[in-house]
Amino acid sequence: MSDMIAPESPQAFPTGRRAAGGLGDRIFHVVTATCAVIVLALIAGIAVSLVIGAWPALSKFGFGFLLSSEWNPVTDTFGALVAIFGTLVSSALAMVIAVPVSFGIALFITELSPAWLRRPISTAIELLAAIPSIIYGMWGLFVFAPFLSDYVQPWLNGAFGDLPVFGYLFSGPPIGIGVFTAALVLAIMVIPFITAVMRDTFEVVPAVLKESSYALGATTWEVVRSVILPFTKTGVIGGIMLGLGRALGETMAVTFVIGNSHSIPNGLFYPGNSIAATLANEFTEASGGLYTSALIALGLVLFVITLIVLVLARLLLMQLSSQEGR
Template sequence: MAEMAVQGSTREAAAGPYDRARALSAFRFSDKAFYWTTRACAVSVLLILGGIILSLMVGAWPAIRQYGFAFLLTSRWAPSADPPVLGALAPVYGTLVTSVVAMLIAIPVGLGIAIFLTEICPLWLRRPIGLAVELLAGIPSIIYGMWGFFVLGPFLANTFQPFMIALFDGWPVLGTMFAGPPSYLSLFNASLILAIMVLPFITAISVDVFRTVPPVLKEAAYGVGCTNWEVVRNVVIPYTRVGVIGGIMLALGRALGETMAVTFIIGNSFRIPSSIFAPGTTISAAIASEFAESDGLHQSGLILLGLLLFVLTFLVLAAARLMLLRLEKKAGN
């Protein structure tokens, strides 16, 4: 019996190093598999992005060769002419105007909602308001467009726009900016729809970053007699400004590329109006409204508009990243 026990322990001792080596080999294999899998996922993003850029450039090349840099400076859009006359100035102008006006409306409202939810709102009211913000983010864009066309557009044309036209009539700059006649379809109507659509992004991200402020900082500010406004201005906003700006830039990227809702309510007019109450168009709306019936040089021009929108969005995101890096560096110093 003693000999058998010795032999068993000897076999276990001999099998021990073999089992450990086998386990280590399995661990190394799983670790390498995990490494290469995650690396392939990361590289696939670059490949997809490169494929999109390449396909846009190939599709837009006939228009680039035909129009060149003049494509950016021409406001006329006449695809039925012989030869077609295509210019991106009006869609680019409409895209920038609607996005800027939408952000001017959405930023203060979104930040106000976020500040109210995190600093002032009673506990029993936070849940309903937060749920309402989440529901706004989940509504499809085509529903926003239909609501804007059938409800918001008539309301603005019959009440708000006549009031603003009469209010600023005769003013040097604002009189032209808010000139009539009222219209169901206009740049301002599209901007308001965009503001409502990007509002949940600004609010949700701002609420999340505001909640990261250490309570001791706010308690210290309240302890020395600061009001709610002073705490928000001097403690909450400076502590979370990087995250807030990131949320704003994310919302701006959504506003630049929104398609269906804008197509419903902007009017799809290829011109540069002096009044925001006049119809206009954006890059995404122009592509959505004409691409199905386009061919040849007309289709290439629409693809070139898509390439311009891609470049514009990239520049906005790059500027946001640069701004965030500078803020982080300044905060570190």
């Protein structure tokens, strides 16, 4: 037995196998690096093509393109302020609604739900994520918007209409379509994505950490706040960014319910517009070169907004990582 070669000994592996393994590692490294370079090249290509297509509009309107609310194809006068405003407001309101709901659902599935109920809820969440966006838009227009117009918007207007800030937000005709409806539909659409990511990240928390906290007398909320969230903050923020990216770039569902009005809404109940909805509605009708260039410039603005959001998320993660152990 003493003459046998230990499994971990280098002599246990023939020289040819070690060489083949080293060659395989090099090939794997080259392949993965090539894939990463291809992704960067695609992103750079998209950015360059957008800049080239948007250059006629950018060179004519300059920085004022971002600050102008006028959109008139007849006179070739274009501004992106209305579309930017609608995109940011509807996406922000959708995230305000979706993040707490998604967190509660994911926490219930992983920590509070009975074992027999976890699978049906998880399956329902996955089915919601699989529904096409145009179905959400049709449902929002024909079912959700009339319900809001008849019951929710009149109540909100009557309850908050006299307050200084909320009266402005919840003002407008209760017609069912507008920025408020678009934000609610977006929230319903992104909840499954955020919930699925949070659920998966919560499930990877080692059971010994949670059991130790419970043994020390911690409540469920204390375990969530002091153990689960610090351990899974990267995945949680990643899920939120995934939902935000979906909300920023959503097209058909928003087009159905936002109202498609080229004016700054005076309240959440008024019709508005978004970058994606503007592109979906008008790109096929763009006849002139400047008109098409202005639409491509809107796409470039949406690309930059998404890039800024991702950079801010990365900076937030770096800041949280730097504070670990303090």
